[in-house]
Amino acid sequence: MEKTLIRIHPVSDPEAVYFLQVSWEKDVSSGFGIILTDGERAWTGTVSEAEISREAADxxxxxEKYVEELKKALILGEESAGKYNFTVSVDEENAQCHFSYERNLRDGSFRLGSLKLQKVPCPADVVRELIGYCLDCLGGLQVKNEHLQKENERLFCDLSDVEKRLEKCVEAKEELEGDLYNRFVLVLNEKKMKIRNLQKLLNEAKESAVDTHCARDSIATTQMATEKENDYDGSTEEESENLIQSSLPSAPERRDSLLGSPDVIGTAPRRKRRQRTVNSAGTEAKIATYETEMLAKENCQLPNGRTKNTTCTPVPFSILPRDT
Known part of the structure; x- marks a missing residue:
């Protein structure tokens, strides 16, 4: 059986002090017993499960909510002070005590329940029982307190050990951070040096690529200019050769024109004038030799062995030199 003991102050006499003990088997909802005493007198009574249901219905x-309100009013006691009111009315003639309890609200209050308690013939036994209950509770609280104190001491020891370990961990952490920072600085400096070297190599590669590109462009430009010049020179030489060959007659034609054409005298000077800029001293010598040979051939021999002396007028002739 579970029991609780609280101290209450009735609304009718706030200076009076009463002790209220509530006991139950399993749960308050299944019914409970009440003992009320002021130290000199005592009253007792019970509340059944049916009465609890009837009060909730009224x-x-x-x-369930009603049972929760009963627990707060009769079991929590001083923890709910100011929220609940208690009324104690003693009837000496009938040896009864009328006990009621209410819930305070802003606009008023409503009654949770009431019951008539019967006077105990020997209140000393009730007081003795309450004192024993208080001592038992006190002993249990002392044991619990001792257990909590030991647990507290153990926790303090663990806390001191944890603090020492934490200090060591902090020192180790600081040392590790310093070591890692130094290594990081070394690695960072190496990376920076590598980056500078790579940037330098990249710049050199870019410069060499630009120089190579410029050189290729200049070479290509030179080759194009050379090809254009060669094409121009070749076309000029071919055109000049074609013009010279087309202007000169073939060898038999030149010979026939020199021997049989009466217009050779008039044509030769014109050709000589056109080719005056290209005639050389060697060409004039060749012309003189050719004219001498032609004069010798014109001296015809007769059948009786006599020669015919005919005076031939030398024909001027010019041979154009071929450009090489």
Whole structure:
């Protein structure tokens, strides 16, 4: 059986002190017993499960919620002070005590329940029982307190050990951070040096690529200019050769024109004038030799062995030199 003991102050006499003990088997909802005493007198009574259900129905309240309100009013006691009011009315003639409890609200209050308690013939036994209950509770609290103190001491020892370990971990962490920082600085400097070297190599590669590109462009430009010049020279030489060959007659034609054409005298000077800029001294010598040979051939021999002396007028002739 579970029991609780609280101290209450009735609304009718706030200076009076009463002790209220509530006991139950399994749960408050299944019924409970009440003992009320002022130290000199004592009253006792019980509340059944049916009465609890009837009170909840009269107030139109859910039964579970009503049981929770009973626990707060009769078990928590001083923890709910100011929220609940208690009324104690003693009837000496009938040896009864009317006990009621209410819930305070902003606009008023509503009654949770009431019951009539019967006077105990020997209140000393009730007081003795309450004192024994208080001592038992006190002993249990002392044991619990001792256990909590030991647990607290153990926790303090663990805390001191944890603090020492934490200090060591902090020192180790600081040392590790310093070591890692130094290594990081070394690695960072090496990376920076590598980056500078790579940038330098990249710049050199870019410069060499630009120089190579410029050189290729200049070579290509030179080759194009050379090809254009060669094409121009070749076409000029071919055109000049074609013009010279087309202007000169063939060898038999030149010979026939020199021997039989009466217009050779008039044509030769014109050709000589056109080719005056290209005639050389060697060409004039060749012309003189050719004219002498032609004069010798014109001296015809007769059948009786006599020669015919005919005076031939030398024909001027010019041979154009071929450009090489």
């Amino acid at each position: 107030m139109e309240m859910n039964r």
